[in-house]
Amino acid sequence: MKDFGFAIEKPRALDLDKADRNLYVRLLKREPSFARCFQCGMCSATCSARNFTDYNIRRIHTLMRQGQTQELDAMLQKCMLCGKCTLVCPRGVNLRHLIIQMRKLLNNE
């Protein structure tokens, strides 16, 4: 085909009709406190990995919640499981356990 110098981009909008929230629902069973998150950003503000990489735990669990799980496994490898996020969370979400369970679920464990 003749190259006209432009291309059609795939839509970048989040398509919630096609989002698969199955993993999120299964994750909630393993760590129910996750449902309480109100996106304050304390976890990602205090995160040791976040200061030097693009790792953002708040963004990761928001992606999980909306069923956008494609790149999560690679992202989650940056976490060192230090647990500071769990210490600061004002909603009492057990983030450290949540991350371990996310890794397991994404690897079909």
Add this chain to the structure above:
Amino acid sequence: MTTVAIVGAGVAGIEAASVLAAHGVKVKLFEKEASVLGNLRSKAFLFPNFQASDQIVDSLTAKLLVDGIETITAMEIVDIKHTSDGWHLSDNKNHDYLADAVLVSTGYKVFDAARKEELGYGIYKGVITSLDMEAMIKADKLVNAVNATPRKIAFLQCVGSRDEKVGNHYCSKVCCVTAVKQAIEVKKRLPQCEVTIFYMDLRMWGQGFEEMYRTAQEQYKINFVRGRISEAAATFDGRIQLKSEDTLLGLPLKMTTDLLVLMVGMEPSEGTVNLGKKCSICGDYGFIQSTNPHLSDNTTAIDGLFVAGTAKRPMTVQDCVNDGRSAALAILSRIDTTGNLGAE
């Protein structure tokens, strides 16, 4: 003649006393502090109309100067018991007062910000509470940790509210708009000062609140950042460095400020917790439980024992005035034609 004892001479207690006295009820109004309206006096101006709180203090205290209201200050009621001759109220020094009905309006205290150690209150001079800020505005003297004019001030919402770690799940309701009010008061005095408000949700629920938020954005150029501050530490020159995330950008954030103002939430006062327990009318978080939040919000599970104001939950001054009146009506409607509290 019916006698009603009111425990706590705050906004709700005084308003209730005034309405009851106007209807021929004898009122004994108890206050543990030396003067009435302690919490209201600590405020400089009230949202949403920036009225001086001293004006409200004057109007309310004037209501006490009528026949039928006996105000007893420096008297802490520590126990309330019902016997065949009525309600007995007692303090720690063997004083005993008798009444036909009791209104508990023992109010709130602010959350102790030192419990959030990571925010540095009580450790660094540059970290203050909204109460300290209110006092500075009232004294018309805004200073930083080294007594100089602050060039940057940051406010943090929800300190001690919506926080599992301190056991307070509830929203304190008044802090969102109080931060906006204080930020505007700062900018009125120090137009050059950079003011930032860290928030999770801005709950501008009352009449005129949203307009205040708009004014803060448009006229005073206050910077609103959506994120909670995770920690604060002092710099070598006495300023405060804080860490947060701008959750809308998804980027971690650090900032140095002259003052960090912690918007402390409302908790039940010691008197509220104590009387709630002693009388078995204690609800969530130590606040007093009314019979029903919709239709019977001033009665309690115990007949003859009524409740008003921030002893129940966080409220504004406006709420407390209304709730005090409402409690007075609830009491009046329980008094029968002989002037007594008959069988329910």
